[in-house]
Amino acid sequence: MTKKIVLNMITQRSIEEGVAMEKGKTTPEYFKACSIVEMNPEDMKKLGIWKNTSVRVTSEVGSVIVTAKEPTQFCPPGLAHIRQGVWANQVVPPRTQSTGTPQYSGFPVTIEPAIDERVKTALELVQGSVGLWKGGN
């Protein structure tokens, strides 16, 4: 049985993400900076996974494969963080509480190991969602 945990997800900035974004959203730097989920090592233990392996993150609106990382900025158990960008927005719920602003932080996600799954590129995810993806990497 694959283990699963429910964590509270936030999506925020990081300087690596800022630099990579200015380098270009299609660069390897952007992929490296943003296709990750940071979570507490205790939560990784509960999932039975090693750091730097693929996990599937699923919210009420979708799911995405990202690489699990130990946070550089301490993240308490129960909280998970994906840096803002293409991968985070695959799972961000668009509900706005009638303010125009989506639920970018503080939504429940299920995380499960997906050790053999490939992390998709930004273009593959976005073009794939709108039916423009032509294959390749």
Added chain:
Amino acid sequence: MPKWITQVGCPYCGASCDDLEVLVSDDGKRVLETRNACAIGNEIFHHAQSPSRPKLPRMRQPDGSMKEVSYDEAIDYTAKTLLAAKKPLIYGFGSTNCEGMSAVARVAEKGGAVLDNCASICHGPSFLAIFDNGYPSCTLGEAKNRADVVVFWGCNPMHAHPRHTSRYSIFPRGTFTAKGQMTRTIICVDPRETDTAKLADHHLMVKQGHDYDLFDAFRTVLRGHDIPDEVAGIPKKTILDAAKVMKNARFVMIFFGMGCTHTDGRNHNVDIAISLTRDLNAHTKASIMAMRGHYNIAGPGQVWSWQFGFPYCIDLSKGTHAHMNPGETSSIDLAMRGEIDCFVNVGTDAGAHFPIRAVEQLKKHPFITVDPNICMASEISDLHIPVRVVGVEEPGVVYRMDNVPIQFKKVVDGPEGVPSDEELFDRVYERMCELTETEPIWLLAKDHAKAATNAEQ
């Protein structure tokens, strides 16, 4: 000889640093080096030089590929698409100058569009709170020269506004804060131990989503009442201590960010923060400031407020008067309800930064991107029109996070033939007037104003 250009503005975050120095090559065409910029700002100046930057508009072909077309063709397509649409949405503007925003507003008015900026997914809730509760704020110079207690609530300037702490909030030695950091007590409220929290004297590791409870506790304490033993995961003693620090300060400066505006409660987290600031003014001087994101995201708020009376989510579809009601007229809400039949992305990347479900909705209709670079929006567009990079190749006015206008410089020439946002949208407006056989009144007014200025000189 390569030349150092000084007092250059940085087109990245809301700190809008204007003390950059840029080394430009002999021929004035290439950026060789930068000084003073943070890692992100430095990257922008170098990326503008990228040989892979598109220099002509690209139109999507029936087979899905993109083909280069002339600017005239792109302008014609944009004008016709906007006029054909029943309710087009023009969105973005974090990263352009005020001249560009003003030009786009004229196009939006002509096309009966909804005009919205990145505030609606960022500090829009702060605007809503300001409408309800006011904005007791100040400029960043006041914070630098006076603030002896600085609160970072739900924001992480070490990552999002990298030079904020060294220019305005923690380290600088100001007129009445001569010992710099030694003078200041730093309080950080964040569910993570961020790199900003690591600099703080008091880190309140609040339970995510419970900021409202914690603000409430602070207000209760300041009014002399008792609070429970623990609020939002923070022990009573920690709250009492932090409240005492604020109360005994000479000048409290509260900065807040996405930790308040993106979480449950949205605008209510901000309006109670404003109420706390007002309460603190019964004891000392206190001021609050939104950590605005892009270098000129305060710009559309300013420009459109004097054009239409509203800062964002502006519905111009009635033709004669503007209407604003975020929740009804915001980009995300309109997209999710399928109320938009054309999307124009200007100086932002809705493809990457909107929830994907909203992108899918927008993509059902014509999708145009105006941006200097390849981004996710440009790669799913029907038409991508490249423009010059403001702050690097195009000068202009930008508004810092405290609404102080700064004149940004041009340091190098842009790629030949590539227009600025302002030039592009003036041409779109002119084309729309041709197609509808109407007078381009705003361009005539602009020419008139220019002639008057020249005559004075």
